[in-house]
Amino acid sequence: MHLDLPPDLVTFLTGLQTTMNDLKTEVSAIHSHLQAIPAAPVPARQSYSVDEIATLLNKRPYTVREWCRHGQINATKRAERRGGTALWSISADELARYNNEGLLPIHPDRNNRN
Template structure:
């Protein structure tokens, strides 16, 4: 390889690295506030989705505080397909 080819490849690598740095970091778990922001819904609505099973979520206990957390895969499912339908049980 000659010097211009190396410089060209280096420039491409730097451009790709800059693009990667600018992308949002993917989280493993999202809070109800995060999911509300992503879906454009109120945080109360997202908490209700979790409580009613419309969203697969886990309850995280931190001292006296209990908060829902939603996996990245579930967030992607919600963004693509919406929350599951509400099933009323007698």
């Protein structure tokens, strides 16, 4: 099946095809260049705040604070305070442990080391 198209439309479509081919070549070159750049190392985190853990685990900060308070995850109180209460800090190792093993049994005294 052959369509007879107006000459100006044929010229436009031919130019469009050329432009698309040029863009494809440029994108391919950019892609190759980006693949050649080594990835920047991500600095290892030693600890996370309650809000950061909540975001990473798709939980509410209240839930993570309660886990800390009930000893369901290992956490420590930081020297930093907000509203008279020390803030919790959760280690990167504990985050990995939680991801592999889940919550610990409730043990309210686990994180209350003075």
